[in-house]
Amino acid sequence: MVDIGKEDYAKYPFLPETGAFVKTLNFTITDLLNSDYNILENAKNRIIHGFKHGISPTSISNVEVEIFSFPLALLLIKSTNNSYAISKFALAESKRIENFLLNERQSVIPKLFEIILKIQPIEINDDSIDKWAYKIPLNSYLPRSLHLRGVNWRLVNRLVDQGFVYVKHKELVELLRSEIYEMIISKLDETKIPPSLLENKSISKTIKEIQNSMPRPPLNRSNIVFTGEYPPCVSKAIEMIKNGDQVKHYGKFLMTTFLLRAGKNVDDIIKMYPTSLGFSQSITRYQVEHIAGLKGGGTKYSVPSCKTMKTNDFCFKTEACGSIINPLQFRNKTNMVKKNARQKH
Amino acid sequence: MLDKNTESIKTIFRDYYKKNKNRINSPSRLKEREFGYLSFDGFMHRHISVSDFSDFLENIIYKSPKGVYASCSYYNHPAKNMAEKEWKGSDLAFDIDADALNLKCKNQHDHWICKNCGKVGKGSRPNNCTKCKDNKINVLTWSCSNCLGATKNEAIKLFDILVKDFGISQKDISIFFSGNKGYHLVVENSVYEKLDRRERREIVDYMLCKEISLQSLGFDKKFSYSQLIQHIPLSNQPGWPGRIAHFFTDYETGSSADSLNFSEKIAEIYSTKSKFNKIFKQSVISLRSNIDPSVTPDMSRIFRLPTSLHNKSGFAKIKCGDILSFEPSTQPVVLSSEPLKINITFCPVFTLKGITYGPFKKSTETLPTFASVYLLLHKLATIA
Ligand code: SF4
Ligand SMILES: [Zn+2]
Ligand SMILES: [Zn+2]
DSSP states (O other): OOOOOHHHHHHOTTSHHHHHHHHHHTOOHHHHHHSSSOHHHHHHHHHHHHHHHSSOOOOOSOHHHHHHHHHHHHHHHHHTTOHHHHHHHHHHHHHHHHHHHHTOOTTTHHHHHHHHHSSOOEEOOOGGGTTOOEEEEHHHHHHHHTTSOSGGGSGGGSOEETTEEEEOHHHHHHHTHHHHHHHHHHHHHHOOOOGGGGGSHHHHHHHHHHHHTOOOOSOOTTTOOOOSOOOHHHHHHHHHHHTTOOOOHHHHHHHHHHHHHTTOOHHHHHHTSOGGGTOOHHHHHHHHHHHTTSSGGGOOOOOOOHHHHHHTTOOOOOGGGTTOSSGGGOOOOHHHHHHHHHHHO | OOOHHHHHHHHHHHHHHHHHGGGSOOOTTGGGSOEEEEOTTSOEEEEEOOSOHHHHHHHHHHHOOSEEEEESEEESOTTSOGGGSOEEEEOEEEEEEGGGGOOTTHHHHOEEEETTTOOEEESSOOSSOTTTOOOOEEEEOOOOHHHHHHHHHHHHHHHHHHHHTTOOOGGGEEEEEOSSSEEEEEEOOTTTTTOOHHHHHHHHHHHHTTTOOHHHHTOOTTOOHHHHHHHSOOTTSSHHHHHHHHHHHHOOOSSGGGGSOHHHHHHHHHTSHHHHHHHHHHHHHHHSOOOOTTTTTOTTOEEEOTTSBOTTTSOBOEEOSSGGGOOTTTTTOOSOOOEEEEEEEEEOOEEETTEEEOOEEEEEEEEEHHHHHHHHHTTSEEEO
């Protein structure tokens, strides 16, 4: 038997055991707030530390406090009603989990991965291939490896045997990054805010504090709304994605940054990917959110210049582009051009 | 209106379908697949759904098309247009074609024919006819036992990788002779049917050994000798590392390296970069399966229906029971042996069912129907 204890509940809030444990103790929010330990303070720190450092604190001084501060943090962050802050929190929490997984003891890893991956990775105990720690089925590997950069992720550079792909421990954690994030998001979705919550003085005070330290979203989407026609490169990327063609990284990157600047949100963009062609929703979401700066360090990406698009072989310049240096400057002047052309003849 | 030659071929095709309709099997998941056919007037009919296969065959006999096709994909609505079909999954399909292998024998048997003066030349086409300088030139790609052997070899390698590396059970893999110069391998397996285009592309790159990195195989420039020995793949390992290591250990360098043990031998070769790179390149070329990279990821493609006729040869696409003993110039030759008189403008030598024909130049011959149709379809002859 794998022995999973209270400390694991604190590290991995997605474990079914964690949920069961919280339930058996049958605490109410008031109990939590009145406890001797400062659970509310811990929940608040979890959130604010995540805003600042991109990762929730990874030291556990009191197991019970950690266990209870997670559901409380969910309530707090959800009460802010700020989708950007909520994503930041989910990302910081998943980073924390990744950190624990990387340092986890060998005996519990298969169980943890089974919960995340929904299939059990098989441990390798063969000296001749000792650099690999696990193998996972090919069809679980492919959709996850595809969006990872680096030649070592390409299937041709993997040991593939009998339908399984061999991976190292650290790589397994990397492969599961978007799933871990999804699990936090689904915990947030499940969280219902009791109407009485905000009546509590210390709670509403904490929410205020959180709101005050909230990071500002990287883009102000509301005031730039693009109404015109898309530049050729963006239209091309959109068209290719709709047809299920493989779009070079730069094409997708351009399309996403451009549409975000044009006032579209993450969901609008994800909807452009046809699910019928087998695109994985969660991976697309991960990529789009990453570019939107909601993930992976929160870098704000700007729309690449025409020069960059040319170097990356994704410029489809037409007359209408004229001498612009960034696709954002594109205004369709084709009509004008046509008029001039007619005058000449 | 079809010309006389086309009319004749159409009748011969119709007779074949009439006689053989019971031998043409319904594909699995019939109602979920898209069907199509290419009529002799050149029009491609697609987005056809079939609920009763024998009705479909009756229609094929009636229409007598040049080619009959079925999708490798399954859809909720196979008859709707691409965007509305609702994709459910696809067989994992591979195509191997002799023309893509760039074989040396092509120079011996491929020809060009000037449309203007009728001049015939060997090998790849020149820009302009060497006689009249006209640039309207027909290209004739022919095949020989060497081409057919080479494609078969690629198919065997592919089959092997599918079974060993991908763990696909042999009973889930069908190998078909394409009906012309190559093979189709089709995997029907629930694990792989949901793969999307990009995932299928990864599999293609795997088969082609495309951009395999030396570092991931254990050859790191920064390694010391002992580190290298430790990391060099062993020939009993699975996948590419094992196959490539095996190639190296079998390779006879003709030097003292041949007497060393496996890893030491490879390390010794690795110490001379140019030699190593040369052998490595050879290993990749001989071990990979040279599949057509565009076919596998294209799930909207329709494939020739097994047991139907190929429009460029008049041979049937057929399932190879045992690929090793399969005879590509005999088994797919299914049209009748009734004599058929034709006027041949020109044709290189060819062998069908163990009998060698030609070469012919400006002659009238009476050949078995299958051989005459072969030349008619290549536009090298007309009905006499
Ligand atoms: S010139 Fe700029 S806007 Fe026009 S297609 Fe090229 S990259 Fe796009
Ligand atoms: Zn000529
Ligand atoms: Zn040949």
